[in-house]
Amino acid sequence: MSKAPAQGGRPKTRYRTRSWREYDKGLISCGNLTVWVSPELAWHAAKGTGRRGRPPVFTDAAIQTVLTLKILHHLPLRVAQGMAGSLIRIAGLSWRVPHYSTLSRRQKDLVVTIPSRPRGGPLHLVIDSTGLKVLGEGEWKVRKHGADKRRVWRKVHLVIDADSHEVRAVEMTDHWHGDGEIVPGLLGQMPKAGRIDTISGDGAYDTRGVYEASASRKAAMIVPPRRNGKPWKVMTTGAEARNVSLRAIKRLGRRLWKTWSGYRRRSLAGTAMSRLKRLGERLAARDPARQVAEVQIRCAILNTFNALGMPDTDARA
Structure with a gap:
C-alpha cells in the first residue's frame, strides 16, 4: 500500500488493522452488561468492621458497579438503581440493590478502583x-x-x-x-x-x-x-x-x-x-468530590474497554 499525496506534497500515511476480527469481538463485548456484574464480585460489605457507627451494607466495588452503569448509559440515579436490580435478578443473584440515596452519599467518598494490566517492561x-x-x-x-x-x-x-x-x-x-x-x-x-x-x-x-x-x-x-x-x-x-x-x-x-x-x-x-x-x-455531579469519583469511573470504563480488545495497526508506506 502506498502513501497518497497530501496538500503541500507531503505523503499521507495509511494505517491497516491487522487484528480486525479480534477487535470487532472486543467492540461487541463493550455492550455486554455481564462485564460489570459477576458472581465473584464482593457485593456486600463484611460485618464487624470495628468502627463506630452503622457498618456499610455494600462494598465500594458494588457502589462503583452501579455508578458505572449510570455513567456508561447516562442514567439518573433512580434509573441506575432499577437497571442494577434487573441485572442482578437476570443473573440469578440474591444481592440487595443500593438505594439511589446511598449511591449519592457513597459517591462523595468512594475509593474508585481503576483496573490496569500488568506490564513487564518500562x-x-x-x-x-x-x-x-x-x-x-x-x-x-x-x-x-x-x-x-x-x-x-x-x-x-x-x-x-x-x-x-x-x-x-x-x-x-x-x-x-x-x-x-x-x-x-x-x-x-x-x-x-x-x-x-x-x-x-x-x-x-x-x-x-x-x-x-x-x-x-x-x-x-x-x-x-x-x-x-x-x-x-x-x-x-x-x-x-x-x-x-x-x-x-x-x-x-x-x-x-x-x-x-x-x-x-x-x-x-x-x-x-x-x-x-x-x-x-x-x-x-455538582459536588467537586463526586465529580472526582465520576471522572475516575470514566477512566475505569476506558481501561476495561481496552482490556476487551484493542486494534493492532501498522503504518504502510
Whole structure:
C-alpha cells in the first residue's frame, strides 16, 4: 500500500488493522452488561468492621458497579438503581440493590478502583489535560446566540500508557491550575516499583518542577521547549536534559526533533481525551468530590474497554 499525496506534497500515511476480527469481538463485548456484574464480585460489605457507627451494607466495588452503569448509559440515579436490580435478578443473584440515596452519599467518598494490566517492561507515558463542563449552555446555543450565563469547567489531567493506551493516573482541578504543577501528584499515583522510561508532554510542561519530578522517577522528559525558551543556567535536576533538547531543536529544527525524539507519540493523549469525552462532555455531579469519583469511573470504563480488545495497526508506506 502506498502513501497518497497530501496538500503541500507531503505523503499521507495509511494505517491497516491487522487484528480486525479480534477487535470487532472486543467492540461487541463493550455492550455486554455481564462485564460489570459477576458472581465473584464482593457485593456486600463484611460485618464487624470495628468502627463506630452503622457498618456499610455494600462494598465500594458494588457502589462503583452501579455508578458505572449510570455513567456508561447516562442514567439518573433512580434509573441506575432499577437497571442494577434487573441485572442482578437476570443473573440469578440474591444481592440487595443500593438505594439511589446511598449511591449519592457513597459517591462523595468512594475509593474508585481503576483496573490496569500488568506490564513487564518500562512504561512510556504521555500526559495532557482537557476540560469537562459542569454548568453552561449547549454548544449550539452558544454558537448561534452567544453565552449569556455562567459557564463552569473542570480540568482533567491524564497520564496514558503509550503502549496499552490505559489511563495510569488521573487528577481533576479547576481551570486556574497550570498543567505543570499537577505532574508531581500524578507521578505520585504511579507505583514506586514500576519503571518509567519516558514521559511526553506539550510545551505547557516545560517547567523546572516537571523535570525535577520526572528525574526523581529516573524518566526521560520529552517536552518541546517554548518557542522563546532560553537555556537554564542554574543546573538543577533535569535542567541538562532540557538544555540538550533545546540545542537539538536549534540544530535539527522542531519538526525533525519531534520525529527523532519520539515526541509524536504524545498524540495518543489526545486520542484518550476524545474517548473520555465520548462518555459525555458534561459532568453530571455538582459536588467537586463526586465529580472526582465520576471522572475516575470514566477512566475505569476506558481501561476495561481496552482490556476487551484493542486494534493492532501498522503504518504502510
